[in-house]
Amino acid sequence: MQLSHRTIMQMGRYREMNLAGVAPDTLLQLYRQMLRLRRTEEAMLREYHPADEMRCPIHFCIGQESVPAALSLLVQRDDFMFSHHRSHGYFFAKNSPLRELFAEIYGKATGASGGKAGSQDISHSETHFYSGAILAGAVSIAVGAAFGFKHRQTRQIAISGFGEGCTDEGAFWEAMNYAGKQKLPVLFVCENNRYATFSDQLKRQANDNVSERVRPFGVRATPIFGNDSVLAYRTLGAEIERLRNGDGPALVEAYTYRWNSHVGPEDDGANAYRTAEEMQFWKDNCPISLLGEKLRGTGHLSDALNARYEAEIGDEIAANFKFAKESPFPTDTNWRRMNYDDASPVADKLLGTIAGGSAFDQYQAEAKLGPY
């Protein structure tokens, strides 16, 4: 049976989490990373109003911690990560410095993008993290990075995170076609959270999955219950290993759910696009609780350890807020320099300069175009 939001809703509480083959230390890290992302997002959400110091749209990812946490344990520093506008999870997944995320959202000079981009356009070049709000555009650029890696014969990979809404766009399918044809080292991570803003996938597409349709393009696809973080870790890890060995591309479709509104902390329930029953189902299957209960059952997670994690994470978040709030606003208004790089060190090195001009003869006939 094809996994989909409809079939998942029929299963009740998820009971299939299997910890076999993953070291306890890794499982605890996975748990801690999810908790860290959750608490970070919750803190931002609380602080958003009425302070109104984070003056940009934020698309919170509470409920979708599993995939970013798993990726954060699997990516290498020189891998490239491309995200959509719901970017915090992927910024986190690339292990980019969280305090620069905080400062960016506060519009400060110390932000990852110097306060120019905000939550939905943030990038951090030093850790090769890039995002943007024009969905399939970022998927396409990830394919280009993979093209570069293949051309250079490195073992780097490109990771492209997106939601199922992105697959409405033609650019997405251009990317699938080329990645499949060229066997590029790119991992497509589709977090299928069912809704593009308020629009159900089945209002927009004939099928409520992405996996079935990418396979004919030569893209290997694995649908999973995305809130099983151990399954996500295992699946993503196996695909990343295959990609590094030249066996690409791959897509992992992780079914998951955002708990909050499409954007911002306000409730968007007035649009009546999802049911209370559905929201309850996904809260019952919270990725953090699912793994937490398992780890308590095996004795690896105690109340004391959990409290220690909470305290450490709380301290980190407080320090990040402090950094963001105390950082200066940007003051440079050299608009030209922001947009154009007038230096050309490579041209300076490789090209000679020849003064003087040409002896252009204006009486020559222009080219006659022939039959195309």
Next chain:
Amino acid sequence: MSRQLSYAKAILEATDQAMSLSPDVVVLGQLVDTKSGIFGTTTGLVDKHGPDRVQDFPVAENLMTATAMGAALTGLRPVLCHQRLDFMVYSLDAIVNWLGLWRFKSNMKSGMPVTIRTIVGKGWGQGPQHSKNLQAWFAHIPGLRVAVPSTAYDAKGLLLEAIFGETPTLFVEGRGLYSMTDDVPEKPYRVRFGQAAIRREGRDATIVAVGMMVPLALRAAAMLEKENISVEVIDPRTIAPLDRKTICDSAFKTRRLVVADPTWQSFGSAAEIITCVAENLGDKLKAKPIRVTLPDSHTPMSSALETEYYPDENDIVAAVRQTLA
């Protein structure tokens, strides 16, 4: 020793030399690896530099630009080729939403050395979907450079400068210019962006001519010389950045301005050029400036109408006379 080379061959030579100078240069485009090679501008590159560096691309223009961007992030310097600018319009998302603002958005930490060659057709019934010149669109976008070479010399120098620069470049080629020859040095050399060329010096009026209008403007100047009218012809060579100083200096000298631009009139590059002169020395001009452009209409196929549609040297001569009347 001077050496004559056609505009098309100059583009081929620049690309070939760029690929020899740096292994980072790759060429992507539909049919770039075929013998016909984009009207001869890529012919033979695949044999010399190999199929990894000269790659045919699916008919997926948006992805092509995005692929170049991602590849540039890994250190490559891609050169894209579009047989017609009209086809490139599919890649507007990649160009407008991503390429042009990459440097800005990354807080100047990340560059995008991508060169997009794009060809504007003219004549022999190219019609409304093979002849559009949308150069002004791209000059409007911050973060993009737009080259409009009119000579083989400039085509080579500007293409090398574009490929080895750090700001993404739209390289707009006039198909009509492909067979025109010029004195082109063999060695790689640079033509800088934002430096207009004074194609011909004169006293009585200034013609700023862009791209395919440059040879026409020079012919017009030669015709007017016979009437003892001395015309200065300025070729901006790049419209982004635009060498406003050279244009204004010439207009200040002659006090009369005609702008010949091979694009639609309204909101086009001619409007920007006249604006920059008006803002700087509007009250110094002795006559109202005049635009010689395409009409605000799509291109007709029929040769009978094409002749009417495209301005020629006589239209430029008439415009200059009007400024002197």
